[in-house]
Amino acid sequence: MRRAPDPPDSLTAVDPREWTRAWLRVIASPSVKCVGFAVCSFADYGSGAAIRPGIALLRQVCGGMGNKTVIESLAQIRDWGFIWRYSEGSKNGRAAKADIYRLTYPADTSAIPMLSPDWLPPVENPPEQVSSGHLFLLDRPVYHVS
DSSP states (O other): OOOOOOOOTTEEEOOHHHHHHHHTTBOOOHHHHHHHHHHHHTSOTTTSOOBOOHHHHHHHHTTSOOHHHHHHHHHHHHHHTSEEEEEOGGGGTOTTOOOEEEEEEESOOTTSOBOOTTSOOOOSSOSSEEOOSSGGGTTEEOOOOO
């Protein structure tokens, strides 16, 4: 298997285990969460790359979702930086060729609705930032315990 390209500097490639720990904390609609977990299940376990199930298969494994729902969910996950598309199937001149994705973690998560590392809901105007050696904890707002 050919090595997948590295993502842009704003994203870090992660394996499915690390990606899942972060994705569990993302606050999203059920369809976006479901598509995210389905996409992750198709990733290469060591690199998080080579994800290419295609829309038709994702529709089926996500309980028969419509094309539009799957496409919009993938777009949201891409916009947040949790997946990176490194090959667009339709741009390769072949119809029905699937896009290829890689699991990633965004450098800036400030605009993504997420639970804290302690599973607390986000708060408005957090006072400071927390950093850690773990990607899924990087640059997350401090959360208040009630």
